[in-house]
Amino acid sequence: MKSRLWFALMIIWIAVPLSAVTPDMPRFRWENFTTANGLPDNHVFNVLVDGKRIWAATENGLAVFEDGKWRVFTTADGLAHRAVLSLALDKRTGDVWAGTMGGLSRISAGRIDTFNQLNSGLSNDVVYGVAVQGDYIWTATAAGASRYNTRTGQWSLFNERNTPMYEIWTYGISVGPDKVYYAVWGGGVLEYDIATERWKDYNDPDGENEIVLFRDQGLIHEITTSVSYVDKILWVATYFGDSRYDGRNWHNFLTKDSGLPSNFTNQVKAVDANRAWFSTDKGLAFYDGTNWAVYRPNLKTGAPEMYVRDAEGNITSMATETAPAHNYVLAVDFQGDDIWVATAKGLSHGIRQK
Amino acid sequence: MVLSLDGRWLYVMCEASDEVRVVDTQTKSVARTVAVGHMPRGIALSPEGTQLFVANSWDDTVSVVDTAQLKVVRTLATGFEPNGVMVDRQGKTLYVANRLSNDVSVIDLQSGQETKRLLAGRGASYLALTPDGKLLYCTHAYPKIGAHRTPPESEVTVIDTQRQEVIERKALHNVAGVFHIALSADGKLGVAPQLRPKNLIPLAHVEHGWVFGDSLAVFGDDVGGVVQVPIDELERYFAMPFAAAITPDKRKLYVSSSGSEAITVIDIPKMIGYVKTAHGPIANDLSASANYVVGRIPVGRNPKGLVLSRDGTRLFVANRLDDSIGVIDTANDVVVSSIDLGGRKDMTSLRRGERIFYTARFAFQGQFSCANCHIDATFDGLQWDLEPDGFGVDIVDNRSIEDLSGTEPFKWNGGNPNLATECGPRTEKYFYRSQSYNSGELADLVSYVMALPLRPNRYRLAGGELTPAQERGKAIFERTKYKNGKPIPQAKQCAYCHSGPKYTNQKLSDVGSGKPTDRSPLVDVPQLTDVAYSAPYLHDGSAKSMEEIWTIFNPHDTHGVTNDLQKDELNDLIEYLRTL
Numbered sequence: 008m009k010s011r012l013w014f015a016l017m018i019i020w021i022a023v024p025l026s027a028v029t030p031d032m033p034r035f036r037w038e039n040f041t042t043a044n045g046l047p048d049n050h051v052f053n054v055l056v057d058g059k060r061i062w063a064a065t066e067n068g069l070a071v072f073e074d075g076k077w078r079v080f081t082t083a084d085g086l087a088h089r090a091v092l093s094l095a096l097d098k099r100t101g102d103v104w105a106g107t108m109g110g111l112s113r114i115s116a117g118r119i120d121t122f123n124q125l126n127s128g129l130s131n132d133v134v135y136g137v138a139v140q141g142d143y144i145w146t147a148t149a150a151g152a153s154r155y156n157t158r159t160g161q162w163s164l165f166n167e168r169n170t171p172m173y174e175i176w177t178y179g180i181s182v183g184p185d186k187v188y189y190a191v192w193g194g195g196v197l198e199y200d201i202a203t204e205r206w207k208d209y210n211d212p213d214g215e216n217e218i219v220l221f222r223d224q225g226l227i228h229e230i231t232t233s234v235s236y237v238d239k240i241l242w243v244a245t246y247f248g249d250s251r252y253d254g255r256n257w258h259n260f261l262t263k264d265s266g267l268p269s270n271f272t273n274q275v276k277a278v279d280a281n282r283a284w285f286s287t288d289k290g291l292a293f294y295d296g297t298n299w300a301v302y303r304p305n306l307k308t309g310a311p312e313m314y315v316r317d318a319e320g321n322i323t324s325m326a327t328e329t330a331p332a333h334n335y336v337l338a339v340d341f342q343g344d345d346i347w348v349a350t351a352k353g354l355s356h357g358i359r360q361k
Numbered sequence: 362m363v364l365s366l367d368g369r370w371l372y373v374m375c376e377a378s379d380e381v382r383v384v385d386t387q388t389k390s391v392a393r394t395v396a397v398g399h400m401p402r403g404i405a406l407s408p409e410g411t412q413l414f415v416a417n418s419w420d421d422t423v424s425v426v427d428t429a430q431l432k433v434v435r436t437l438a439t440g441f442e443p444n445g446v447m448v449d450r451q452g453k454t455l456y457v458a459n460r461l462s463n464d465v466s467v468i469d470l471q472s473g474q475e476t477k478r479l480l481a482g483r484g485a486s487y488l489a490l491t492p493d494g495k496l497l498y499c500t501h502a503y504p505k506i507g508a509h510r511t512p513p514e515s516e517v518t519v520i521d522t523q524r525q526e527v528i529e530r531k532a533l534h535n536v537a538g539v540f541h542i543a544l545s546a547d548g549k550l551g552v553a554p555q556l557r558p559k560n561l562i563p564l565a566h567v568e569h570g571w572v573f574g575d576s577l578a579v580f581g582d583d584v585g586g587v588v589q590v591p592i593d594e595l596e597r598y599f600a601m602p603f604a605a606a607i608t609p610d611k612r613k614l615y616v617s618s619s620g621s622e623a624i625t626v627i628d629i630p631k632m633i634g635y636v637k638t639a640h641g642p643i644a645n646d647l648s649a650s651a652n653y654v655v656g657r658i659p660v661g662r663n664p665k666g667l668v669l670s671r672d673g674t675r676l677f678v679a680n681r682l683d684d685s686i687g688v689i690d691t692a693n694d695v696v697v698s699s700i701d702l703g704g705r706k707d708m709t710s711l712r713r714g715e716r717i718f719y720t721a722r723f724a725f726q727g728q729f730s731c732a733n734c735h736i737d738a739t740f741d742g743l744q745w746d747l748e749p750d751g752f753g754v755d756i757v758d759n760r761s762i763e764d765l766s767g768t769e770p771f772k773w774n775g776g777n778p779n780l781a782t783e784c785g786p787r788t789e790k791y792f793y794r795s796q797s798y799n800s801g802e803l804a805d806l807v808s809y810v811m812a813l814p815l816r817p818n819r820y821r822l823a824g825g826e827l828t829p830a831q832e833r834g835k836a837i838f839e840r841t842k843y844k845n846g847k848p849i850p851q852a853k854q855c856a857y858c859h860s861g862p863k864y865t866n867q868k869l870s871d872v873g874s875g876k877p878t879d880r881s882p883l884v885d886v887p888q889l890t891d892v893a894y895s896a897p898y899l900h901d902g903s904a905k906s907m908e909e910i911w912t913i914f915n916p917h918d919t920h921g922v923t924n925d926l927q928k929d930e931l932n933d934l935i936e937y938l939r940t941l
Contacts, residue, residue, distance in 0.1 A: 099477040101526040116527040117482045118516070125912040126905055128932040142478065150928070158440065158462060158478055159820070161936065163830075164929040 029323040032300035032315050033293060035346065035357035037329035045077035046070055049332075051349035055094035055103065055170070056342040062103055063090035063354050069105050069114070085119035087112045088132070095137040095144075104144055105136025111146055111155075122155070128162025129153050138180040140201070145187055147177035152189055152197075165199075171199055171208035179233040179244075179274070188241060190231035196243055209252070217247065219259070226250050227259040232273055240279035244272035249285060260285075266299020266316035268292055274338045284346070286336035291348055302357070304330045331355040362666040362679050362686075365428070366410035371668065371677060373686065373702060374401040374415065381415060382702055383431060384675075384686060386670075389700045393431050397424040403446040403458070403488075415442035416457060419817055423468075424459060437473055439466045441819045444486040444502075449522050450494030456520070458485040458499050461819065461894055465499055465518070467525050479527050481518045483742060489542035489551070490522070497522055500539040500553050503742035506896055509903045510756065513537045513558060513743060517551075517578065517587070531587050533578055535644070537743055538736055538744065540665070543605035543614070548580040550629070554602030554616055556733065557589070557644060558743055565749035567794045573729050575602050575618065577643055579636065582840050588636050589644035592616060592625050592654060598728045599625055599657070600721035606667040606676060608691060615676055615689075617664040620721035620730040624664060624678060624696050626656035651860055656694045660687045663719045682716045714809025724793040731784075731806075735762050738813050740895060744902035748791055754878050758902030760887065761895050764815035768888040773900040775869045775885040780807045815890055820939040834937025837930060844925045855921045855934075864889035864941055873919030874899045893939040907935045 013192045040046050040063075047065035055062040061072040069080040069091045080086050088109025095104045104116040110123030122129045129146065136147030144155040151166030166175050174194030184190045187199040195210035212225040219227065228247035235242040243250040248261040248270045249357045260267050269289035277283040281296035290303030290312075299316040311330035332353030339348050344359035362373045370392070371384040379401060380775045383393040398417025401424075405414045413426035416439070423433035423446055440459030443466070446458045457466040458481065465479040465488070482505030490496070497520040512535040516869035519529035533539060539555040557574035564572055575598060580587040592599050600620030607614050607629070614627040632653035636643070643649045664687070676686040685702025690697045705712070717723070718738070721730040734741045740759045748755055757773045760795075765771075769870025770778045777783040784806050789797030798806060822828065827835060838855045842848055851857050852870070860866045863889045875882030884900040898904040904914055911923040911931060918924050921933060 049855075100479055101524070101528075102480060113480070116519075116530050118480075118530050124928065126909050128908065128928075128935065130928050157480075158464075160462075161820075161939075162932050164932060166929065168927075168929070 028314055030298035030317050032298060034360040036360055037331055038358060039332040039353045039358045041353040042195060046354060047079045049352045051354045052092045053094050053338045054347045054349040054354060055096055055341050056340040056347060057096050057103065061347055062094050064094050064105060066090050066324040074257065080119060085121055087121040087123055091139045092135050095139050097139045104137045106137040106146060130164045135178045136180040138182045140182040140187060145180050145182065147180050147189060149176055151175040152177050170197060170206040181234040181236040183236040186236060188234040188236050190234045193230050195226055195229050196231055196234060208309055223257050223259055225257050233275050235275050235277040237277035242275045242277045242283050244275035246271050249275055266292060268301045278340050284339050286338055288335050290334050291331055291336045302331055303334045362668045362677060363406045364668050368671045372404060372413055373679060374404050376400050376402055381426065384700055389698060390678050392853060395426055395431050398422050402444045405446045407448050408450055409450045414446045414448060414455060416446040418442045418444050437468055438475060440464055445488040447488040447497060456488055456497055458488050460484050460486050460502060479520060479685055482516045487541045489544055491544055492548045495522060498542050500542055502538050502736050504537045506905050510561060515539050517553060531580060537741055540646055541604040543607045545607045545611045546609050551581045552605045552614060553578040553689060554605055559745045560745045562752060563746045563749055564791060567728060572726060573733055575599050583633050584636050590632060590636065591644060591647060592650050593647055594650055595647045596726055599623055600725050600727060600729050601733055603665050603791055604667040606669045608669060608673040615665050616668055617678060619663050619665050620732060622660055622662055622664065623771050624658040624660055625654055626658060627653050643670060658689060658694055660696060661685055662716050682719060683855050710805045710808040713810055714805035717806045718809055723797055725795045734759055738762060746766055755880055756901040758900060760898060761891065762810055763813050765811055768812050768865055769867060770885060773884050774881060780810060803804045808894060818891060818940060820893060829934045830933045831940055834933035837934045838937055843922060849922050853918060853922050858886045859889050873917060874914055876901060889941045891936060892941055907938060
C-alpha cells in the first residue's frame, strides 16, 4: 500500500512538467462601443480612464462616457481640432488634456481652453502625446517637445537645437517621478532627468537597419511609437518590436521569440515592472513577465479569439464569446481590473471575468 | 472686512497703508492696527476665529494673523496677485483667488505648502463658501478673452471643497466684471454683483441706453440656473456694484454701488417672485428694479465691502475713500453711525483725484466712472467703440493706466497730447455726455492717474537678472540684423519704436495692424511696461495673445521682423517682453 502511494506520487511529480498547464491569464467579457451606440466616430485613437468616466479620443471629437451616456465635445465647443490623438488626466485638478491634430485643449469642468502654435508657445499643432508632470504639461508634437507651465503660462520647447533629438517627430510621452521619456518616431527614445534638467538619448545600436545583429543589445528600433515608464522600468513600443529597459539591460520582444501577435506596436502600457499591455495591428497582447495572452477577433474569420502563450512557447486557445472591436489596437487604459481599448473600429471595454 | 465670531471686532483691510485695522464695534473705534503685506485685498477668518488670512495682492502672499496676539505669525506663498481668500470649514485648507494667474491656489495649512492650482476665469478675485462648506464660488474682475468683437463672457467657478476640484462653471453671458458673492444662510440663494458692458456699440449712445448695466448674477435653488437681475432705474444708475449681503432671515439683500455712494436694498421674496414670473430675460429691462428694489441708502464715498452683524440688525459699510465704516440699522435702512478708521485728515490733490476717479456722479445719469473701465485702476479687458463715428469704426482696446508718465500722447491715435486733454474734454464729450470736471477737479484727477504706480512684474527674477530664455529674447528684441546678416531697417527694429524707459518712442507708427474700419492705420506706440498682463493686444485687441501679434497679424514684417524666427525664438522674445 505504502509503495503504491509513493509510486502514484512519483507519476504526478513527473507528469506536471511534461504536460503543459495553461497559465492563468486575465479573462474578459468585451463590450464594444461604436457610432451605433453613441461614439462620435469609430476611429478611436486613445482612451483615458478618469474614475467612473471614460474619455475617448476619436477622429471626430472627444467623447466622455458617464452614467451610461456619451457626451461629445467638438470644435464648436472650443476643441482644438476634431481629430483627437492623445489624452492625459491631471489627477490633482481633474482637468483633462487632449492633444489633437490642431493643437492642445484643456477640458476643465466643461470649459475648453485651446493652445495652438499661433495663439501660444506650443511648438506644433499636431500633438501626438500629452502627459502631466505636476504643474507642467508635456506634449509630443510633430515639431519637437513642448512643456507648458500651468502656473506661469510659460512654454519651453525642446528640439534638435537644445537636446540630442536628431529627429523632431515626437510621438509618445511617459512621466515618472524622476524622469520624462519621449518616443521619437525615427529617433529612438529621449530621457529627461527632472532633477538635473538634462537630456539623454537611447538609440538602436543597429541604426536604421531593419535587422537585429545582437539580441537585447539595445533599443529594438529607431521608429518608436510609445513609451511607458513604471516602477523605474522603461517599456518602448516600435513598429518593429518592443523593448524593456531596467536601467542596465535591454530586453527585446519580437513575434519570433515572444507572444507578441505583431511587431507593429502602437502603444505599450505597463502595469508594473514586469507586466505590460501591447496594442498592435494584429490584436491586443498582455505580458505577465513570463506568459502572453492575446485578445482579438480572429484575423481570418473575425470570430472572438483569445490565446495564451506560455514560457515554452506552447499556445493554448481559450474559449471566449467576445473580443475587442477590432484587431488594430491603438491604446489602452486601466479601470481597476477592467481595461478599455481604443481600436480602429470602436472602443472596447474589457470586463474582467477572473 | 470680516467680523469676529462674537461680533465684537471688525477687521478692516486698508490697502493703501498695508494694514488691517481692528475696529471695536462696541466703542466704534479702532482698537489695534496690524501691519500686513503690500496692497491687501482679501480677508477671511478661520472657523474658530483664531486666525485671519489676508491676501497681499502685490506681494503674492497671504499673511496669517493670530487674532489673539494681533500679529502676523506666518506668510504663505500664492499665485500672481492674490485678491480673494477663504478657508474651508475644517480650517485645514486655504483657497486663494489669484487675479493675474487666473487661478485658485489650494494651500495645505498644516504644511503651508500650495498643493495645487485650480483653473479659474480671467481675473479670479473673490471667493465665497457655501454655509455647509461643500462648495466654494469664485468670481472674476475681467471677462475671458474671447473672439474679437463678441459680447464678453464670464463665469462663476464652482469648486468642490472635498475633492478640491472645479466641478462647474456657471456661464455669465454678456458680463465683464463680477465681484463679491453673497450666499443665503440656507445656501439656496447666491448673488454676485456684476457689470454688463455695452462695448460693442458706440459709447456716444450713453443717452440712449447704457454704457454699463449694473446688475446681479442670481443663482441657486431659489431661482434655478443663473438669472441676471438689473439694479439700475430708467434714468438713474447705481454704478459699479461691488459687494452684497443677505440678511439671516433672507428677507433683504444689500448691494454696495461703489461708484454711486449708495447701498441698494432689495426685497428678496419680491425679487425671486419677479424673476420666476418674468417673461424672458430681464437683464436689460431698466423698469424691472421697481419690482424688488425697496430702498437706496446714501453712504460715504466709494462704498465697497459689506458685512452684516451676526443677528442681521446692523450692516457695516466700508466707505473706502472716506476711511470710515458706515453702520446701517437694517430695521429702518438708515445710517445710524459712522466709525472713523483714522485715515489722514488732510485732503491732498491725489486723494481728491482718487475720489473723482471712482465716482460716477459726473457721468450722464450717474452711469459710470473712470473705475468702470479701469477696474481697481487697471483695465477691464474689453475693446470699446468709443467715438460717434459709426458702429464698429475705430475699435480700441482698453489700456492699462499704470505708470503713465513719459508715455504721452494718449489715445491709440495719439490725439491727446496730455492727460488733461484725455481726461477733460475727451471724457466730457465722448464718455460722460454731461458737464464734466472743473479745472480743479481735472487737475486732481490727472494728479491721481499720473501717480498710479506700476504693479510688480512677476516674470522678472529677483535682482533683475534674466533667465537664459529671456536673455535670448532680449537679443532678438534689440537685434539690428536679420538672421542672414542683412541690416533691419530702423523702423522695423523692435527697440526703435519700443524705446526708452517705458519702451515707447511716443510717436505714431503704422505696423500693419490697421483694419478697414480704422480711420487711420497710424497708432500710438504703446508702452510695454507690464505688457504681460494686458491681453488682448494691438490697438483694437484683435490679437488674443502676444503670440498672435506676430503669428497672425504680422505677415509682412511690418510690426517688427519676426518671420525669420523659429518658434522657440518667438517664445524667447515673448519671455523677454513679459519681464518689461
